[in-house]
Amino acid sequence: MISVVDLRGQSFEAAAVVPRAELDIEAALPKVRPIIEDVRTGGAEALLNLGERLDGVRPPQLRVPRDVLRQSLENLAPQVRAALTESIRRAHLVHHDQRREEHTTRVDDGATVTERWLPVDRVGLYVPGGRAVYPSSVVMNVVPAQEAGVRSLAIASPPQRDNGGLPNATILAAAELLGVDEVYAVGGAQAVAMFAYGARDADGCEVCPRANMVTGPGNIWVAAAKRSLKGVIGIDSEAGPTEIAVLADADADPSWIAADLISQAEHDVIAASVLVTTSARLAEEVVGSLREQVDASKHADRIAQALAGPQSAILIVDDLDTALAVVNAYAAEHLEIHTRNAAQVARRVQNAGAIFVGPHSPVSLGDYCAGSNHVLPTGGCACHSSGLSVQTFLRGVHLIEYDRDALHKVADHVVTLAHAEDLPAHGHAVALRFSA
Structure with a gap:
C-alpha cells in the first residue's frame, strides 16, 4: 500500500529521503515545439485542428459564446453555485489584503524614489480539463488577477466531447460567475502558445489577442510549453505532480491523516503522499486506515498506485526537530501539521507552498474554501517560490526623481x-x- 521507512537512530540526508515522481519536461519539449510552431503560423485553424487531434473533438469555435456562458450558469446545480459563490467570496477577502500600496522613500532633500505597483495588462488563465475538471482553479486564477487590477482576462480550457466541443460546463459557469466573458475551448500546450502569440483566422481577423502572461496548473505538456515559451510570455510556474506532506506526532488521528493522504493521491498516479511522524504506533495505524479507506474510494486503483509509488512514504523519525528538518528539506506543495502546539510548530517551517495548521485545516479546505490559493509550487520549488497571489500579477516600477x-x-x-x-x-x- 505505502512504504514505511524507520529512520530512528540513523543518520541520513534529509533532502534525499523521499524521491519525487519523474516528470521529464525536457523530454516533452521536442513534442511540444511543433505544436507551438503550428499555432504560431497557423493561428485559429491550427488550434481547431489540434483540438480535434489531441483532445478528440473539434470545437465548433474557439471562443465560447456569451450566451453559452450565461446558460451554463443558469443550468448549474444550486448547491454547486452556492459553494462556488462562497469560495469566491472568501478568496476575494484573502487576496484583497495582498494588494500593495505605492510608497515613496525620501533619500535626501530633493531626492525621492517611489515604488508603484502596476498590474500586468493582459493575462491568459489556464484551467485543466483532462482526467478531472477544476472549476476551483477558475476561482484561484481569476480572483488574484482581479484584485491586482488586471485589465484583460481570458480563460482557456480543453474542449470536451460531452459538451459539444466546448469546455466543461461547470468551468464555464464559474467563469460567468466571476464575470469573465472571454473563454476559449483550447487545451494543453496549444493554449499556452495561443496566449503567447495570439490567434487570427484565415481572413486575418484577430480571434484571440496575445497576452503578457499565462498562469495556471496543467499537465506535462502545459509545463513544457511554459518552459519553451518563457520569455515570449511571462509564466507563473511549471506545475508538477501534486503532493502532500503531513507532520504528525503520537496524538494525531490516524484516520484523518489517512483521508488527507488519499485526498491528494486521488489526483494522479504520480501524486505524492508523505507522512513524517515521531510515532511508530501512529505510522502503523495510518497504514491500517489507508487499507480500509482506499478500498472504499471511488478512484481506488489510481489512489493505490500513487500511494505505492516511490514518491509516497511514511517516515518514522526520532524527534520533532528531525521531522522538521525532513519537511523543510522536502519543501512540500501542501504541508499539514498534526502535532501538539501545531501553531508554534508551523512557525518553524521554512519551506512549504501552504501550511495547514491543526487537525481541522485539511488540504481539501485549501483546495476550495479556505480563501487561500491552491495554485502552489511543486517539486521542491517551495524553497524559493510562492504560490499564485495578487503579487504574481503585479510589477514593481521605480520612479526616480532628483x-x-x-x-x-x-x-x-x-x-x-x-x-x-x-x-x-x-x-x-x-x-x-x-x-x-
Missing part, C-alpha cells in the same frame, strides 16, 4: 563609480549637467 541640488550632491560618487567600472560615458552624462 532635483538639481540632490543630483549635484551625489554627482562625484556617480562619476567615481562609472570610472571604476570603465564606463566613463555614464559619468559624463552626470558631470555634463554641471559643466556650465
Whole structure:
C-alpha cells in the first residue's frame, strides 16, 4: 500500500529521503515545439485542428459564446453555485489584503524614489480539463488577477466531447460567475502558445489577442510549453505532480491523516503522499486506515498506485526537530501539521507552498474554501517560490526623481563609480549637467 521507512537512530540526508515522481519536461519539449510552431503560423485553424487531434473533438469555435456562458450558469446545480459563490467570496477577502500600496522613500532633500505597483495588462488563465475538471482553479486564477487590477482576462480550457466541443460546463459557469466573458475551448500546450502569440483566422481577423502572461496548473505538456515559451510570455510556474506532506506526532488521528493522504493521491498516479511522524504506533495505524479507506474510494486503483509509488512514504523519525528538518528539506506543495502546539510548530517551517495548521485545516479546505490559493509550487520549488497571489500579477516600477541640488550632491560618487567600472560615458552624462 505505502512504504514505511524507520529512520530512528540513523543518520541520513534529509533532502534525499523521499524521491519525487519523474516528470521529464525536457523530454516533452521536442513534442511540444511543433505544436507551438503550428499555432504560431497557423493561428485559429491550427488550434481547431489540434483540438480535434489531441483532445478528440473539434470545437465548433474557439471562443465560447456569451450566451453559452450565461446558460451554463443558469443550468448549474444550486448547491454547486452556492459553494462556488462562497469560495469566491472568501478568496476575494484573502487576496484583497495582498494588494500593495505605492510608497515613496525620501533619500535626501530633493531626492525621492517611489515604488508603484502596476498590474500586468493582459493575462491568459489556464484551467485543466483532462482526467478531472477544476472549476476551483477558475476561482484561484481569476480572483488574484482581479484584485491586482488586471485589465484583460481570458480563460482557456480543453474542449470536451460531452459538451459539444466546448469546455466543461461547470468551468464555464464559474467563469460567468466571476464575470469573465472571454473563454476559449483550447487545451494543453496549444493554449499556452495561443496566449503567447495570439490567434487570427484565415481572413486575418484577430480571434484571440496575445497576452503578457499565462498562469495556471496543467499537465506535462502545459509545463513544457511554459518552459519553451518563457520569455515570449511571462509564466507563473511549471506545475508538477501534486503532493502532500503531513507532520504528525503520537496524538494525531490516524484516520484523518489517512483521508488527507488519499485526498491528494486521488489526483494522479504520480501524486505524492508523505507522512513524517515521531510515532511508530501512529505510522502503523495510518497504514491500517489507508487499507480500509482506499478500498472504499471511488478512484481506488489510481489512489493505490500513487500511494505505492516511490514518491509516497511514511517516515518514522526520532524527534520533532528531525521531522522538521525532513519537511523543510522536502519543501512540500501542501504541508499539514498534526502535532501538539501545531501553531508554534508551523512557525518553524521554512519551506512549504501552504501550511495547514491543526487537525481541522485539511488540504481539501485549501483546495476550495479556505480563501487561500491552491495554485502552489511543486517539486521542491517551495524553497524559493510562492504560490499564485495578487503579487504574481503585479510589477514593481521605480520612479526616480532628483532635483538639481540632490543630483549635484551625489554627482562625484556617480562619476567615481562609472570610472571604476570603465564606463566613463555614464559619468559624463552626470558631470555634463554641471559643466556650465
